[in-house]
Amino acid sequence: MKRTELPAAGMDPDKVAHAMDAMRADDAPWYGPRRFIGGSYYGGDEVQRVADRASQDYQHYNALYAGKVFPSLVRYEREVVDILLSLLHAPQTASGCVTSGGTESLLLAVKTARDWAAAERSATRLPATTPEIVVSHAAHPGFDKAAHLLGMRSIRVPENREYRADVGAMAQAITSNTVMLAASAPSYPYGVTDPIEELAELARTYELWLHVDACHGGFVLPFARKLGQPVPVFDFAVPGVTSISVDVHKLGYANKGVSVLLLRDEALSGFQEYRFTNWPAGAYRTAAVSGSRSAGGLASAWAVMQFLGEAGYCEIVKNIIGTRDKLVAGIGRIADLQVRGKPDAYLVAFGSAGYDSHAVADGMEDRDWVMNRLRDPPSLHLFLDRSHSESIDLFLADLQQVMDDVRSGRRRARPADAVYAV
Ligand SMILES: Cc1ncc(COP(=O)(O)O)c(C=O)c1O
Structure with a gap:
């Protein structure tokens, strides 16, 4: 196959744009009322404008040189972090x-826990030979990726019948090598949210780090609670929660490349940082993994948080939770589906026991709805956003008809596996 080469002569900017239009001809739209796969998050046209403007202004600023x-970048970062610490009931020590995203936040949490355990765990316990993390089956693969990259082992434990972490099974998986529960x-x-209070008690009993991955819930659950919704406890208000990850580029509606890792105690950040001094160019000290990176995402995070404020986030959460409740009730009315x-936030999985x-x-999908699937148990998987309040009735009407087709044998499955990301 011929390898692509740099064009000999540069191209006119209009031609470049035209060529790019052709390149993206097959891409799916990144959001829309018939699309339920998340990945990019739509907070409304105005939110998008605010985020894009901030991103553009800071696109060429290198966040590595913030300090x-x-x-201004140091201030944006401090304020974004502070706002989340307040929302998540963090103590003054936090x-x-x-x-750059949820995966990096998880990687850093696992690394920090590993180094904390090696240095600080009570003298009565030997350091782990291969440090292990105990992870519920439903947790994100970012935990396993982190363990793999950090020379650790992840132990996956099946969840309980409510699809939440099974605390008894997680307790049984703890060994002298365990450093973290996820x-x-x-x-x-x-x-659905795991039983954080019970896991925190387990973590305290065995002197383990407990990381709560609130990459999705961090910007939803606090506002849902303010709206009077029944929301499980999940944050630093629970003693024993050591760290929390929250993705601002998901339901915080920042542009891509922004997540936050929060630590209960600033003293733990020494286990997170990387320092190198033996270099002609001088001191090198970073808290995160990447070196040079655009400050566009960070600027958009700060801008959107200022633009929406508590009232703006509450309004969005109210809208989407209303859609979720309609969806859940509608599915409940269709025979053979459950x-x-x-679900506590915007993610809803459903399927059939008999079909x-x-x-x-x-x-x-043949009716032009775009969604994900789960493997285990086989299910349809929807990520709701603001645009779905206008389409959910139609979705439920189509679902009823499709279910009738499946029940009568008129429709059988095509061979396909669930795919999250490849
Ligand atoms: C629960 C959870 N945690 C972490 C991540 C990883 O986030 P990112 O894709 O931003 O790296 C995801 C991604 O969807 C997620 O669903």
């Missing part, structure tokens, strides 16, 4: 930093 030449608020597959667990759930997904 040296761009004091601190945090901005990372919890989700909520998990991606089922959208929602998996009790092939992937045949239902095929039928919905």
